[in-house]
Amino acid sequence: SQQGEEDPQALSIQEGENATMNCSYKTSINNLQWYRQNSGRGLVHLILIRSNEREKHSGRLRVTLDTSKKSSSLLITASRAADTASYFCAIPPSSGGSNYKLTFGKGTLLTVNP
Amino acid sequence: DAGVIQSPRHEVTEMGQEVTLRCKPISGHNSLFWYRQTMMRGLELLIYFNNNVPIDDSGMPEDRFSAKMPNASFSTLKIQPSEPRDSAVYFCASSLMGSAYNEQFFGPGTRLTVL
Numbered sequence: 001s002q003q004g005e006e007d008p009q010a011l012s013i014q015e016g017e018n019a020t021m022n023c024s025y026k027t028s029i030n031n032l033q034w035y036r037q038n039s040g041r042g043l044v045h046l047i048l049i050r051s052n053e054r055e056k057h058s059g060r061l062r063v064t065l066d067t068s069k070k071s072s073s074l075l076i077t078a079s080r081a082a083d084t085a086s087y088f089c090a091i092p093p094s095s096g097g098s099n100y101k102l103t104f105g106k107g108t109l110l111t112v113n114p
Numbered sequence: 115d116a117g118v119i120q121s122p123r124h125e126v127t128e129m130g131q132e133v134t135l136r137c138k139p140i141s142g143h144n145s146l147f148w149y150r151q152t153m154m155r156g157l158e159l160l161i162y163f164n165n166n167v168p169i170d171d172s173g174m175p176e177d178r179f180s181a182k183m184p185n186a187s188f189s190t191l192k193i194q195p196s197e198p199r200d201s202a203v204y205f206c207a208s209s210l211m212g213s214a215y216n217e218q219f220f221g222p223g224t225r226l227t228v229l
Contacts, residue, residue, distance in 0.1 A: 033217070042118070042205055042220030043157075088157070092216075100145060100211060101170065102218065104157040 004032070004072075004089040004105040012111040019076040021108040023089030024069075032065060032072050033090040033102065043088065043104075046074075079112045086110070116140075118221035120206050126227045132194040135224045138187055139208030147218060148181055148191050149205040157205075163189065164211060196228045 004023040013019050023032065031050045035043040049056045049065045049072065056063045062075040076083055086107040093101055119138040127133055139146050148160040161171045163183045171181070178197070183189040193200055203225050207218040 040223075042207070042222050043218075044220070045217040048217065100147075100162055100164075100209070100216060101159060103159075106156045 003103045004091045006087070006089055006105045006108045008108060009106070010109045010111070012113065013079060015079060015081055015112055015114050017079055017112075019079050019083070019110055019112070021074045021087050021110070023072045023074070023105060025072075025089075025091055026070065029067070029091055031092065033092075034061075034063060034072075034074050035088045035090055035104070037086045037088065037107070039085070046087075076110075079110075081112050081114045084110060084112045118206055118208050118219055120204075120221035120224050122224060123222060124225045124227075126229065127196055128229050129197055130195045131228075132192065133196045133200075133226060133228075135191040135204050135206075135226070137189045137191070137206030137221060139189070139206070140219055141187065143208035143210050143219070144186070145209040145211045145216070146183060146189050147207040147209070148189070149207065149220075150202045151205060151223070152202045160191070160204075193226075196226075198228045201226055201228050 004025045007022045033048045034046045037043045047058045047063050049063050060077045065072045086109050088104045088107045090102040090104045121136045144165050146163040149157050151157045160173045161181045162169050166183045181191045203223045205220050205223045207220045209216045209218045
């Protein structure tokens with residue numbers, strides 16, 4: 001299984017600004033998922049983008065996927081202090097029977113200052 | 115919907131002691147995952163159950179770790195004997211498997227400290 005690699009490792013912005021995080025991977029994928037983890041809590045699924053999709057929106061979240069560059073980005077618009085969390089991309093294997101086996105990156109720690 | 119429930123939330127124990135972590139998945143979900151999270155290694159999948167049967171335990175670090183799922187609503191992860199390097203946050207997650215697009219729902223985690 002492959003691991004997505006998030007970039008940057010940490011990001012600090014002011015409330016109201018936009019935050020962009022990136023995820024790069026190495027081999028072909030069926031889909032890519034983004035999760036959020038607030039401090040001391042479990043991960044929460046944010047959005048899933050399929051390999052045949054280029055962009056997807058959910059509220060203030062916008063996810064893009066460029067399979068030619070093997071990368072995805074997560075954009076949070078008009079950030080709030082409550083968006084402070086770690087954000088992970090997760091990738092299932094593209095083939096074989098182990099599609100349950102999500103591999104998580106190390107995450108991007110986003111801090112939104114009020 | 116109560117979500118995935120884990121207990122205890124915090125556990126402090128001494129080296130050599132047995133530790134049992136518990137998980138109640140979301141009702142109706144047929145898959146359950148145990149993960150371990152540390153600063154050094156990030157989030158690691160330890161074991162995966164489907165319909166109460168262990169499918170993949172390749173992530174279990176060693177024989178000191180064991181996991182069971184006696185029924186669809188309960189799972190345990192046991193460490194015996196525990197060691198300081200087992201200190202981590204252990205997460206249980208559940209999912210409804212049916213396609214390649216499976217969202218996992220995580221519990222709040224158990225923070226384990228082995229002294």
